Each structure stands twice: as C-alpha cells, then as structure tokens.
Amino acid sequence: MPSPTFGRILTALITPFAQDGSVDLDVAQQLARRLVDEGNEGLVVCGTTGESPTLSDDEKLSMFAAVVEAVDVPVIAGTVGNDTAHSVDLSVRAKALGVHGILSLCPYYNRPSQSGIEQHLRSIAQAVDLPQIIYDIPVRTGRKVSTDVLLRLAHDEKNVIGLKDAAANPAETARFIREAPAHFEVYSGDDGLTLPLLSVGAVGTIGVATHWTAPDHVQMFEALAAGDLATATAVNQRMLPSFAFETGDVAPNPIPSKAMMRTLGFNVGQCRLPLGDAPEGLEDEARRIYAELVTARG
16 A cells, blocks of 8 residues: 555644744754654644744744754645635745645634635645645634535645544544545544544544654554554553643643653743643643653553
8 A cells, every 4th residue: 555645644743932932943843853753754834733823924934944954754834724815825935945735724713604615725726736635623613624525625626635634523534535536645633533534544643642652653553554453452542641631621732742842851832822831730741641651662
C-alpha cells in the first residue's frame, strides 16, 4: 500500500512564545526537529493548536519559513480562516515560502450555508496550486461540512487530496471513504478516534498528543498494518490518558500540550489570551501522564 501524501503521523504544532510574548522561532525549530526524530512524518503549522487566531500574518509566515527550514518532512500551512479573500492571499504567500500543502479550514463563526462553505473551499483550491486537506471540526467552527460537499470537492478539485476529520462520526466517515475517489486520504483529527477511523479506511492522524506520543503512534500504526489488532488496541489504550489530558474545559487545547512540552525542556511559553496561562498543577499532571506513558512502553 503506498504511503500517504504527507505521511501517516503528523502533529499540529504548538507555537512557542518567548518571555516578551513574541513568537520564538528558534524553539519552534527545535521542537519541529524533535517531533520528526520521534516519528512524525509531517507537521501542520499555525493551525488551531498553533493558536492561529492570535497570530499576525507576518508571524504565521515566519513560522512557515522557520519550520520548512528546520525539517525535511512535509509542512502543511494553516493559512485558512473565515475570510475567503484573506485565506487565498495568505495561502499564496505561504506557497512562496516552500510549504508543501494547505490545511483548508471550514469557515468559523460566520456560519455560512453549505453553498458558502463549498465556494470558500473551492476558491482556495482553485487559487493555490498545492495539495489541500480540508479540516472539518464542527465543535469549533459551528458548521459541519456536509458529506455531499466534501464528495464534490474531492471529485472536482484535483488538489483537494485529503480530509482532517474531527466530526466524531466514524460511520459517516466510512460512507464518505466508500464514495470518495480511491486516491483521497482521510486523516483523524481527533486523537481519541484515530484507531476507529483507521479501521474504516483513514490513512493517518494529524494529532495533538503526538507532541509526546509519536513513538506510541508509530507502534500502533505498525501493529495495525501487520494485522495485529490486539497490539494496536493495547497501544491505543496506553495513550488514552494522554488523549484525555490534551484538552478540557479548564485547560483547552493547546494549554496542556504547552505544559507538557515545558516539562520536557522546551521553552514554549504560555498561551496568548484569550486562552491564557495554564492552571495551577497542570505541569505536575503532565509529568505524571508522561511518566506513566514511558513506564507502560516497557
């Protein structure tokens, strides 16, 4: 079976901030290299986990350039928001910096119709000649991209090659995969549903806990490819505490991931407002989660 276009295991990279609140490109490069060393086959830069709503265009472009320079795996740029014209412009500028693909987000907050969503995603695909992954995460955007819209885009736009699926409906994903072009690739966008989505035809994950669970994901993917469902299930169960840790009402994503990476020696700083600083005790919890994960690896 051929490898997916951008690999099997990708991380939606956090954006490090220095003490003065500026983007720390040196730490971003250090972190990107560590993630690749641990088994990540691609990176998504300036997505929601990268605090994209709080980043200026110049900061995003600087992050794209820095990560492209640091690693030799595909870099997918989070350039798309809820303004179609602005999304097209930023995507064109990102392409010039050498990114390998675009994460094309369903528009958020303005709650467009399915027709508007389709025109938005189609406009970006037609304006930027790069492979594009549509990100469907209705819990954040307020809109589900309908299966019919996804199928039309998958069949009509040759560079719409994948879906990051965070819609939490594996049965509908299975139906979509059955009707999509054979080359179309679905990635899990929900760490807790990665194994179920792989079982219905997904090819990989764009994860958050993969900041520290990449070796475990590699083992799970390899076990599944070998037909060893028992091992894949056991590895997935090993990661469940990490999946539960990565986000919650008290500490939404990416606050926990930043706490985890601070405990692992990366000076990534806190999150910008409105997310703000980690609650007291979160780093202690991160240390406990990671220690238990390492012990469970054996």
